[in-house]
Amino acid sequence: MEFWYSESYSDNVKLSIKVDKQLHGEQSDFQRIDFFESKEFGRFFTLDGLMMATEKDEFIYHDMITHTALAVNPGIRNVLVIGAGDGGTVRELTRYKNIEKIHMVEIDERVVRLCEEYLPLTASKLKDSRVSLYFQDGLEFVKKSQEKYDLIIVDSTDPIGPGEGLFTMDFYTDCYNLLSDEGILINQHESPYYDKDRKELIRTRQKIKKIFEISRVYQAHIPTYPSGHWLFGFASKKYDPVKDIKADEWNNMGLETKYYNTDLHVGSFALPTYVNELMEEEL
């Protein structure tokens, strides 16, 4: 038997992965959740048919969504994570001794519980004593919270479905207000390559640029995401992600990482010309 999972990147392109076995599939209150076992990528899971994380390369996404901010401000203590149900972002954050508090707000508890069962590699640190889990809408959480955070990471699905509100002006404004004066906002930013992703990227940029003093974009090679060319946003009140990197300080911590390093950090903010031009577009 040949059993293939396919993800469409547009009406005219798709990536297909040979699957040994579907481990689980369910419709939660929010979305369709599936786990698969494959030879090429080990276990992987999808939400509404879109790739979220694979055992083979989740390290790339999770390295890039966490360490970049921590190398700019190694003094970060309080972190808010929105989305990130597989736990990989929290796992990376718990490696920092300075971090005292991690609030993780995930709308869909089923994603967390299933990742604990099927992806223990990413969900391994959700029981760390510094982590508090909130199963609620991130949009409402940031509207009501009275906390101050040094870092907010928006590790969401795409702007269609349950993640939609996490790409709005209101949401970014609330995030800004919850951040300390040294605050940094990191969010996954889609891809510049296929039409649908590119449009979302442009819309996201327009909003964040209006709210934050400093707003930059960095890139990574994530072969299991559409086009493999994935972007992240770095927005902050005072830190420039390149000029203000504390490379020595970060390297002295001795964290081992398979993708991230401080040279790559600087390099990742140098974008192709066509991507720089997209950033200036208006929709």
Add this chain to the structure above:
Amino acid sequence: MEFWYSESYSDNVKLSIKVDKQLHGEQSDFQRIDFFESKEFGRFFTLDGLMMATEKDEFIYHDMITHTALAVNPGIRNVLVIGAGDGGTVRELTRYKNIEKIHMVEIDERVVRLCEEYLPLTASKLKDSRVSLYFQDGLEFVKKSQEKYDLIIVDSTDPIGPGEGLFTMDFYTDCYNLLSDEGILINQHESPYYDKDRKELIRTRQKIKKIFEISRVYQAHIPTYPSGHWLFGFASKKYDPVKDIKADEWNNMGLETKYYNTDLHVGSFALPTYVNELMEEEL
């Protein structure tokens, strides 16, 4: 009717592209050659079923395989190009007024003739007066040539099939001997991500490191190549590709490029940790 072209990245992963029409298909003396028309990528062509170039993103590959060397040594005059049958590399080289002579050695004349017919976008400058076309084996050409080149670009297919000899110790040694004291060798280096490509990358590195004084690797996002994470080698007798970049001089030429820029140039040599580690592996 649904008509899909698929390329297997391993036994367990494939990318598929919806095709409007096959424009041409033939078996030459060397390989299978196909041209397709598609909505997503415009026209594209494949050799032995592997993607070579698409109208949508050939600019990425051709920018990165040419401009990087020219920004390190804008005084380059004599260039040898091996492979590169679609003409895109030569097209970019002809934009430099300093360049006096371009020898292009392509084993398969049919690739050139068919690209002239079906991909005029890439093959547009093959009749430039500075260009000489040699339809012969690059391996033999470099063994017999008495020329001196400032730049050799190896724009080959993968190390399986007609391109195989272009990944050998003998070939790299002959290239070294044809290079001037300021000489630079650029070659496409496969991808670090899927097993087969990764092994070829490691083998290539081992050889080039033994021959050239300076040898570095740089990366680009090429969504239509396996994994989208593609590497190039920069080897030279005296120039370091990062320390010796003449960014102002290159920018003053005023060349418009959609992917390459001098910030990206520097950034592209900062590789992920797992790729740096691969470079040190022995097979």
